[in-house]
């Protein structure tokens with residue numbers, strides 16, 4: 001690991017992640033209270049499912065159903081690789097290799113290794129998608145990720161092994177006799193149980209919505225390990241900035257509320273209890289049913305003076 005002094009941005013990130021002197025770990029009672037509360041609230045929904053046919057809830061499905069329900073229904077069960085998705089997948093793999101590699105490698109070498117690993121192991125569709133890109137597009141993809149990995153190295157402090165860094169860690173929690181199944185995959189965690197920091201690595205600009213994702217991860221973590229994480233953080237690789245939120249009873253309660261509301265919506269739409277509602281936003285741009293959605297097209301036309309959506 002590098003023994004170079006930290007640069008100002010690395011030091012800023014490290015300071016943001018540091019444990020405060022007044023930090024007090026959560027008690028097992030808190031996990032019991034949260035589990036009892038969330039299980040009771042989910043019980044009426046769980047009655048429509050069973051252990052062998054559970055309602056699966058992940059970060060993506062929660063975000064999707066809390067957005068436009070019509071888009072959620074249109075996208076349900078469908079997946080297609082796109083440049084942003086492949087870019088994010090390769091970047092995460094590159095950072096995983098960067099954190100774990102024993103011999104120093106340049107960003108270009110790391111990205112080439114990551115691309116090779118993706119093509120070999122992330123499923124044939126990713127490999128097919130990359131292969132379907134023209135040589136120029138593949139070169140652009142590689143150049144973009146080399147840029148992002150370089151920015152990551154230049155701004156995120158090198159992780160010491162004793163901080164117990166773990167990348168792409170899965171967490172699964174069964175509730176209500178297995179009828180409700182929560183699943184999460186964290187980009188990066190550091191620290192021991194009871195003082196864990198959960199970090200999401202993002203490309204693009206910071207969004208307030210990212211805290212919702214991390215609150216869901218915190219909820220899954222406390223239900224799984226019986227100890228709340230200490231802190232959550234979103235690190236945006238392009239802008240080299242970090243947003244942190246201390247995990248508290250309030251943030252966990254907010255996560256429970258959003259989970260229960262989301263489960264209710266998922267259940268209603270799964271059972272076709274009612275037609276999906278529409279909610280216009282900039283997500284209309286990549287909606288698969290935009291062509292037949294008057295509301296979405298009207299929203300985008302009205303916003304055509306502001307093509308970047310900012």
Ligand code: SF4
Pocket residue numbers: 068069070071278279280281283284287288289290293295296297
């Ligand atoms: S175009 Fe917009 S409002 Fe219409 S269904 Fe899609 S996301 Fe919803």
